[in-house]
Ligand SMILES: Nc1ncnc2c1ncn2[C@@H]1O[C@H](COP(=O)(O)OP(=O)(O)OP(=O)(O)O)[C@@H](O)[C@H]1O
């Protein structure tokens with residue numbers, strides 16, 4: 001008997017429904033059962049996206065294309081068609097997706113459900129109206145829509161979403177790919193973190209080394225790039241980069257605003273040391289900026305990107321900093337050198353931990369130490385090459 005039939009029978013038993021003539025009740029209950037299990041039939045998603053028509057394509061990242069769709073009930077959705085290179089079995093995928101669909105927070109994109117159909121694996125998200133932050137922040141003609149209040153609210157919202165993923169979801173989820181294109185903005189400009197838990201859906205395996213993608217150029221913590229050490233502090237680092245990008249309107253990975261600085265982080269730190277940190281501020285913020293708040297956020301961002309992960313604040317501390325009136329903050333140390341995007345190399349048998357989530361055991365405070373682990377047994381020093389979309393340097 002299928003799971004949904006089981007669920008249906010339980011409902012019938014519990015509530016005493018008797019399937020009536022025409023099987024109408026049974027059909028309704030079947031629908032409820034499907035909703036409960038968050039499983040979408042492939043046909044529903046094909047119909048919602050006009051057969052994954054190119055005109056419905058919202059974009060394409062490292063895991064496959066994303067299509068906009070509309071369900072029969074009127075709900076707008078974004079369907080991520082995972083590239084077939086993931087070697088994860090269907091059952092594992094469904095288990096992971098089911099777990100991730102339990103993640104619910106105002107600042108995290110709602111994963112409505114999933115679909116596994118033959119070789120196809122799909123994730124179904126709520127459609128977020130203003131799409132991703134990078135499309136606004138790094139386009140000169142739209143940047144002005146993001147005044148200081150909006151940017152500050154985005155910083156606070158992303159911090160809350162990350163705190164939830166790290167400490168308050170059913171499992172500690174390390175995102176591993178916090179960046180402007182993974183922050184979506186809804187109709188009220190509420191930021192929502194997208195693509196959490198992707199590494200659970202693309203687990204390391206012994207035979208398909210080339211399926212791995214991990215982190216993005218300019219956002220990755222040095223200890224992760226160089227040694228594969230992944231902890232919640234790697235997300236804190238990426239969050240710090242995002243904060244400095246929001247304040248400056250500059251993309252760290254293509255920074256060229258200052259000849260004396262290697263990158264945005266270096267520039268911000270050098271100016272901070274000369275007590276001129278406000279010079280990194282995006283000129284379009286001049287009329288809306290609250291100077292003290294901007295200065296506090298720059299300092300907080302610099303604390304997050306420190307080279308030593310142990311001295312970076314936790315997301316809990318970040319929230320405390322953001323919720324207080326600008327007050328005395330510790331002095332940031334040198335920023336970590338950001339690395340380039342890389343793929344994990346083959347994990348030796350039995351070695352390393354491939355998941356972005358850690359176990360649920362332990363008190364929330366102990367999670368910080370629990371979640372620091374080695375991603376991979378070896379990381380390659382091979383020079384990165386661009387992938388076909390020219391977007392991600394990957395190992396050959
Ligand atoms: N739920 C959603 N609602 C609205 N737009 C979305 C949604 N999910 C994704 N998008 C859009 O689709 C684009 C592609 O997303 P995708 O996650 O595939 O790429 P990416 O974020 O650039 O790279 P990565 O694979 O590293 O996450 C995003 O930039 C975003 O604009």
Ligand SMILES: [Mg+2]
Pocket residue numbers: 061181182194195
């Ligand atoms: Mg994304």
